[in-house]
Amino acid sequence: MADSSWTSSAESLKGVILDLCGVLYDSGEDGGTPIPGSVEAVKRLKASDLKLRFCTNETQASRDKFVAKLQKMGFDISVCEVFSPAPAAVAVLKDRGMRPHLLVYDGLLSEFESVDQTNPNCVVVGDAAGNFTYENLNDAFRVLIGLEKPVLFALGKGRYYKEADGLSLDVGPYMKALEYACDVEAEVIGKPSSVFFHSVLSDMGLQPHQVMMVGDDLVNDVGGAQLCGMTGLQVRTGKYRPSDQQHRSVKADGTVDDLAQAVDLLLGARAGPL
Amino acid sequence: MADSSWTSSAESLKGVILDLCGVLYDSGEDGGTPIPGSVEAVKRLKASDLKLRFCTNETQASRDKFVAKLQKMGFDISVCEVFSPAPAAVAVLKDRGMRPHLLVYDGLLSEFESVDQTNPNCVVVGDAAGNFTYENLNDAFRVLIGLEKPVLFALGKGRYYKEADGLSLDVGPYMKALEYACDVEAEVIGKPSSVFFHSVLSDMGLQPHQVMMVGDDLVNDVGGAQLCGMTGLQVRTGKYRPSDQQHRSVKADGTVDDLAQAVDLLLGARAGPL
Known part of the structure; x- marks a missing residue:
């Protein structure tokens, strides 16, 4: 049975940010495979009145490349919806006149x-x-x-x-x-930097308390989002480990089996009392 | 002009511990080369009434191998005078019944x-x-x-x-x-662990205040020795960097150009007032 106390704030939410690897798909030699139910879950979020963005620390491929990979897996996702560290770093380097190794x-x-x-x-x-x-x-x-x-x-x-x-x-x-x-x-x-999360919120035109972050990484997804004032939901896919629930400093607002269950509970709570 | 205030305690010294790499020799592709004057300096220490040990964090070769390398460079040194981390680790592993990767x-x-x-x-x-x-x-x-x-x-x-x-x-x-x-x-x-330094002192049969450590590594040689109560002397060879002299927590008892100068000043001070 999933803990669904986090859905009490579902009605006031106006947006959702999803991590990619470990939430939408598992990486692997062949480029990775979608996590069961996640393609459908993204579709349902897109069809809802919630704003949706994707926020990843993916740095093994350019944004064009990994978005194309996700599209090939069946995800409805486009480059302009995705925030990743490399373009943010390029902006910082140019702003400060720095030449990287x-x-x-x-x-x-x-x-x-x-x-x-x-x-x-x-x-x-x-x-x-x-x-x-x-x-x-x-x-x-x-x-x-x-x-x-x-x-x-x-x-x-x-x-x-x-x-x-x-x-x-x-x-x-x-x-x-x-x-x-x-x-x-x-x-x-990148995550868990507040500067990075705020750039996503700014693009969504929303305040932190209006947005929920869903990720598999307790510290970088959940903890980083919470420090900004967002709700932080952890999925039991990807790098999730049972010991995360006894972490000494970060406690997720809720934990669900996977993205499909998160979307079920979230959209269900918004439709009316459980 | 070398700072020689550290020699004021020279008379009460009964032993010296020398680091190897960066003090006796510089490492390199060909096994390394002796630092000028260091072969002679070790000889002079051995001929004095001071007890001498060598204490290294060398872990790229077995003790037999690197002692043989030093002997080939001309150093008067034997395996039983050298303390290195691997034999100490083997003792700890056996004592605690641990099986290492x-x-x-x-x-x-x-x-x-x-x-x-x-x-x-x-x-x-x-x-x-x-x-x-x-x-x-x-x-x-x-x-x-x-x-x-x-x-x-x-x-x-x-x-x-x-x-x-x-x-x-x-x-x-x-x-x-x-x-x-x-x-x-x-x-x-290994250095800077107190347990490691005390195993050397115990083998020498001396108290910390009777012994001086000479090394090129400010934190691991000098700082580690000082934490045990020994005098810590830094040489300006090996990994020494001028910024060491502004380190935020470790200050050497003295700094000399190289081992040859350290031995000159030390034995000179013991022979009589400078």
């Missing part, structure tokens, strides 16, 4: 084509996966330690994500490695 | 031959250098995250060391990556 997945490089990368004065680290060789991490370290004031940007700070064959290290641990090596604190661009 | 340099594996490594219930991370691939770090992460209570041992926690072509990441950043990924705190075996 990039430690990212090959598929993300095209997002940074418009940014000057000569004679780097900062490092941008994303989920580089197989590109996280000792040599590549050391190259990024040498750029940082050679700067008078090392500046490190991290595209998210997730600990790990779920792949078909098990959990895999995300960008966060590598961000921590560079932070420790150079005695700096990274600026996180 | 090893993420270490190939050259260190032989040190762990006597330890059961089936069905691991902890991870030991050392300076694995090129073995720090994404896949290997992920394998170690999966072992840890699969344990009810993850236990992580780190062979030292150095940030970086100096090689012929520049600074290189040490074990510390990778320890931090695993700590963050699994929300655990590593147990450090």
